[in-house]
Amino acid sequence: MNYLVFDIETTDIILDDPMNLEIAVVSVYEKNNNSIKSFLKDQLHQMWPIFERVDFVVGYNSDHFDIPLLNKYYQGNLNSIKSIDILKYIKESFGKRVKLESVANGTLGYGKITSGIQAVEWWKQGKIDDVIKYCEQDVLITKDIFEYILENKKVKFKDLISEKIIEVPINTSDWNKKEENSITKSLF
Numbered sequence: 001m002n003y004l005v006f007d008i009e010t011t012d013i014i015l016d017d018p019m020n021l022e023i024a025v026v027s028v029y030e031k032n033n034n035s036i037k038s039f040l041k042d043q044l045h046q047m048w049p050i051f052e053r054v055d056f057v058v059g060y061n062s063d064h065f066d067i068p069l070l071n072k073y074y075q076g077n078l079n080s081i082k083s084i085d086i087l088k089y090i091k092e093s094f095g096k097r098v099k100l101e102s103v104a105n106g107t108l109g110y111g112k113i114t115s116g117i118q119a120v121e122w123w124k125q126g127k128i129d130d131v132i133k134y135c136e137q138d139v140l141i142t143k144d145i146f147e148y149i150l151e152n153k154k155v156k157f158k159d160l161i162s163e164k165i166i167e168v169p170i171n172t173s174d175w176n177k178k179e180e181n182s183i184t185k186s187l188f
Helices: 041-053 062-071 086-094 100-108 116-124 128-152
Strands: 003-010 023-030 035-040 056-059 083-085 154-158 165-169
Touching (some): 023 041, 023 116, 035 041, 083 086, 116 128
Parallel strands (some): 003 056
Antiparallel strands (some): 003 023
């Protein structure tokens, strides 16, 4: 099955409603091409066909944040594509939200290169290549976590209070089930 893993970076930090934010960069990894590409806001029309051809999308907090924000720019409805939001599955199993950084360190043994706040600062300073590199690295981390979960049916992270490694089982039984996407194809 073909899927994509994606992440977005915005031009500012969330102060009130995340839907008031603007997209700076979207990075996508497509499984069938084994490649990662990044798109600035004015290039999003080049990205939509990738979303439209995959069987499902994978993200981290993507159902709550990324997909609704992307829908501001898409002529159809990205909610009609099957979505695997890793954070949603962690919360369902563990009962709490866990930061991508914590899951990456616990599960993969390495973390992010910086924070989203730093990426916003880079954007404001015109360091677009740094923002793209950061976004792409988050995509690759999310991809590696997704693949780890597929193989091991769990994630790990360090508890901030006890500092013990916690393993959280993840039910992946519906992840590889093909669903009919009712997405309206882009005109681009």
